[in-house]
Every structure is written in structure tokens, then in C-alpha cells.
Amino acid sequence: MRRFSADYLDDTRRGMWSPDDREALAPLDLAERSCVLDVGCGTGELSAVLAEETPEEARVVGLDRDPALLAAVPDPAHPVRADALSLPVADGSADLVVCQALLINLPDPLAAVEEFSRASSALVAAVEPDNAAVTVESTVDAEERLTARARERFVAGVPTDVTLGAAPDLFREAGLRDVETRRYDHVRTVEPPYDEATLEGAKRKATGSRLSEQRETLLAGGLSEAAFDALRGEWRAMGREVVEAMAAGTYRRRETVPFFVTVGRVPSSESDFSAPFSLE
Ligand SMILES: C[S@@+](CC[C@H](N)C(=O)[O-])C[C@H]1O[C@@H](n2cnc3c(N)ncnc32)[C@H](O)[C@@H]1O
Incomplete structure (x- = not known):
């Protein structure tokens, strides 16, 4: 997990x-x-x-199984600890059940979409990336090549489908109707002047720590131990080059992560059914 x-x-x-930029x-x-x-x-x-875009009187509840992350959710949201496959709510008690970057981390994403369909009286939605289609452009040449190599091995080694992206078939299989998908490109750019978080991120890159955290996955994805050590060495050298380029104010990077919003309607929403909301 x-x-x-x-x-x-x-x-x-x-x-x-x-x-x-919320059209999707x-x-x-x-x-x-x-x-x-x-x-x-x-x-x-x-x-x-979601809280910004829904009416003031609407209720938005965040649920997650990880209490450490829930503790970082800002007040006045009242997040709830729960498993995505067993939501603590009655059938049809929300009018939208949505997730972002959750299905790509689940061994059985269909079971989650089915559970969302049970809990919703109207809409179910998922915002999921296709991690195989991420692109990086960088003024440090080695960065594009090394991130592509690490990504390829990561995608191959991770036990869930982190390339899911648009999921219309999954939604239809769960019995949802009027399924549609839209693409949203999350573009992250780094350019001068660099903020503190970006400078810290570059220093971390030079230590190779994030790559080390992914070692087991990269090995499972087909990298030999020697190839991992070589990749980490090149990665750290690239990180040092990034830090130097930042000091000179010449570093620029643009990463595009394609996300796909899939939305479907639960069949019962064609009637007027909507149970009162309460957490069990
Ligand atoms: C990549 S993070 C996405 C977090 C957030 N939705 C976002 O986009 O920033 C995946 C989240 O799913 C949660 N998660 C994974 N499996 C879960 C499960 N079975 N039930 C509930 N939450 C789960 C993790 O704890 C983590 O917070």
C-alpha cells in the first residue's frame, strides 16, 4: 500500500x-x-x-483512511476516517461522490466506483492522472531523460494502474449512465524568482532521496540493483546541476500531468430518491 x-x-x-481553470x-x-x-x-x-464551488449551505466531507493526512486538512472541514470500499453513509445520501488520484492507488478501482454509486443519489466522479503520459521540459538536459526513465520503471513496478486516466469503461461497468470525460492538464512550472519550497525541492533532488524512496518499486519495474545505483548517481548529479542553475537564475522547468475527469449518473437519480445525509 x-x-x-x-x-x-x-x-x-x-x-x-x-x-x-476549472472548466473540466x-x-x-x-x-x-x-x-x-x-x-x-x-x-x-x-x-x-469543492467547498468554493458548491452553494454556501452545501456540505462537503473529506474521507481518507490515513489519519496523519486528515490531521493536515484545514479547519473548519471535518474530515472522516474511512475506507473507500466501505463508506460510513447510508445508500444515496450524498448527491456527488468524487475522488482525486485515488483509483490509481487501489487494487480494485471498480469496487470503489460501485461503492460510490451506492452512496450517491445523483453523480459519481473521479479525477485521475495518466502517469505514463507526464511530460517534463527542463533547461537541464539530463532531467527530461532521467525523469522519463524513472517514470517508465515506476509505472511498470507499481502494483496498481497508475496510468488509469479517463475511466469511462469502469464507470459503465459499475452501472453508471451518461458517462463523460474531460481532460485537465496540471502544468507546474519552475522559473525565477524561485520560492523557498522550490529551492528546498531542488536540494532534495540533489540527495536522490525521493528516488531512494521508490527503490523497491523501480526494482520491481525491471531495474537491476546496479542500474538503480547508476540511475541514482546520475540523478544526484542532475540535481546538483539544477541547484547550480538556480543559483545562477537560469533554471526553468515545465511539467505537465494529464488528469481526466470522469463523471456518471447513478440510475436511481432518474427518480426523486435522496436519503437524508448522516455519517454512520
Ligand atoms: C495520491 S493521494 C490523493 C489525495 C487527494 N485526493 C489529492 O488529490 O490531493 C491518495 C489518497 O488516497 C488515500 N487512500 C488510499 N487508499 C484508500 C482507501 N482504501 N480508502 C480511503 N483512502 C484511501 C490515501 O491515504 C491518500 O490520501
């Missing part, structure tokens, strides 16, 4: 869903929602966007 730190989520979600969320019809569950909410990055 993959674990995520609050720092990692903070870093990788920075700039995602900026207020002027339109099918969630957020202005009409009254009760939304954000499953696998982590530190609540998507929950905050």
Missing part, C-alpha cells in the same frame, strides 16, 4: 484547479450540489475547491 506525506501532496498539487469540473454541476463526499481526500486539496 502506497503512503503519501502531506508535504508530497502539498508539493504535487500546487497550482492545481486555480480559480480561472463543469460536469460535476457543483453549483447544484447539496452534499459532496471527497473520498481519499488526503490533505483536502480537492475538498477546498
Whole structure:
């Protein structure tokens, strides 16, 4: 089971869903929602966007199985510890159940979508990346090549489908109707002037620590131990080059992570059924 730190989520979600770039969320019809569950909410990055886009009186509840991440969700949200496959709510008690970057981490994503369909009286949605399609452009030449190599081995070695992206077939298999998908590119750029978090990230790159954290996955993905050591050596040299280029103010990087928003309607939403919301 993959674990995520609050720092990692903070870093990788920075700039995602900026207020002027939420078109891909339109099918969630957020202005009409009254009760939304954000499953696998982590530190609540998507929950905050949902709270901004839903009516003031609407309820947005973040749920996650990791108490350390829930502790980092800002007040006044009241996140709930729960498993995505067994939500502590009655059938049809939310009118949107949504997740972001959760299905790619589950061995059985269909079971989760089925559970979301049980808990929702109207819409189910998933915002999932295709990690095989991430691109990096960098002024440090080696960075594009090394990140592509590490990504390829990571995708091959991780036990779940981290390339899921758009999931219309999964949604239809779960019995959802009117399924549609939209693409959202999360673009992260680094350019001068660099903020403190970016400078820290570059120093971390020079230690090769994040690569070391992924060692077992990269080996499972087909890298030999010797190839891993060689990759780590090159990675650290690349990190030092990045730190130097930052000191000279010449470093620029652009990473694009393609996310796909999949939305479907639960069949029962064609009737007027909607149970009152309460957490069990
Ligand atoms: C990549 S993080 C995404 C967090 C957040 N949705 C975001 O996009 O920033 C995946 C999250 O799913 C949670 N998670 C993984 N498996 C879960 C499960 N079976 N039930 C509930 N949460 C789960 C993890 O604890 C983690 O917070």
C-alpha cells in the first residue's frame, strides 16, 4: 500500500484547479450540489475547491483512511476516517461522490466506483492522472531523460494502474449512465524568482532521496540493483546541476500531468430518491 506525506501532496498539487481553470469540473454541476463526499481526500486539496464551488449551505466531507493526512486538512472541514470500499453513509445520501488520484492507488478501482454509486443519489466522479503520459521540459538536459526513465520503471513496478486516466469503461461497468470525460492538464512550472519550497525541492533532488524512496518499486519495474545505483548517481548529479542553475537564475522547468475527469449518473437519480445525509 502506497503512503503519501502531506508535504508530497502539498508539493504535487500546487497550482492545481486555480480559480480561472476549472472548466473540466463543469460536469460535476457543483453549483447544484447539496452534499459532496471527497473520498481519499488526503490533505483536502480537492475538498477546498469543492467547498468554493458548491452553494454556501452545501456540505462537503473529506474521507481518507490515513489519519496523519486528515490531521493536515484545514479547519473548519471535518474530515472522516474511512475506507473507500466501505463508506460510513447510508445508500444515496450524498448527491456527488468524487475522488482525486485515488483509483490509481487501489487494487480494485471498480469496487470503489460501485461503492460510490451506492452512496450517491445523483453523480459519481473521479479525477485521475495518466502517469505514463507526464511530460517534463527542463533547461537541464539530463532531467527530461532521467525523469522519463524513472517514470517508465515506476509505472511498470507499481502494483496498481497508475496510468488509469479517463475511466469511462469502469464507470459503465459499475452501472453508471451518461458517462463523460474531460481532460485537465496540471502544468507546474519552475522559473525565477524561485520560492523557498522550490529551492528546498531542488536540494532534495540533489540527495536522490525521493528516488531512494521508490527503490523497491523501480526494482520491481525491471531495474537491476546496479542500474538503480547508476540511475541514482546520475540523478544526484542532475540535481546538483539544477541547484547550480538556480543559483545562477537560469533554471526553468515545465511539467505537465494529464488528469481526466470522469463523471456518471447513478440510475436511481432518474427518480426523486435522496436519503437524508448522516455519517454512520
Ligand atoms: C495520491 S493521494 C490523493 C489525495 C487527494 N485526493 C489529492 O488529490 O490531493 C491518495 C489518497 O488516497 C488515500 N487512500 C488510499 N487508499 C484508500 C482507501 N482504501 N480508502 C480511503 N483512502 C484511501 C490515501 O491515504 C491518500 O490520501
